[in-house]
Amino acid sequence: MNIRPVARRADILTEELEGELVIYDKRRDVACRLNRTAALVWRNADGVRTVEDLIEVLRDQVSPLADEDLVMVTLDRLEEQELLEPGYPHRTEQATALSRRRFITRAGALGTAALALPVVQAIVAPTPA
Numbered sequence: 001m002n003i004r005p006v007a008r009r010a011d012i013l014t015e016e017l018e019g020e021l022v023i024y025d026k027r028r029d030v031a032c033r034l035n036r037t038a039a040l041v042w043r044n045a046d047g048v049r050t051v052e053d054l055i056e057v058l059r060d061q062v063s064p065l066a067d068e069d070l071v072m073v074t075l076d077r078l079e080e081q082e083l084l085e086p087g088y089p090h091r092t093e094q095a096t097a098l099s100r101r102r103f104i105t106r107a108g109a110l111g112t113a114a115l116a117l118p119v120v121q122a123i124v125a126p127t128p129a
Helices: 036-044 051-061 068-080 093-108
Strands: 012-017 020-025 030-034 120-124
Touching: 020 036, 030 036, 036 051, 036 068, 051 068, 068 093, 068 120
Parallel strands: none
Antiparallel strands: 012 020, 020 030, 030 120
């Protein structure tokens, strides 16, 4: 797969907290909490690395079970929160669900799926008084 995602860096503030990455999107006044899997993909989405390269990053640093499905689900979650530059091909909810199911089925048999699944949790920042 020749997709080369690019993480959005403009109007973004980041802070490392307890092994996770918090990203504050100044455009949308939204903070997103990324677990280790999502943070690694976001940090390494530089427009040079392909999905295959991102798989290797996750295999080296998160789990040897990382595969295309895990990377694609992670990219889908990042895209939903507008943390990728325009150009990433938007996938349907069905495609994302299928990738997630395949990864969980494959990794779940070993009891490690939950450790690797991406978490991209958005929190709307309150409006200043």
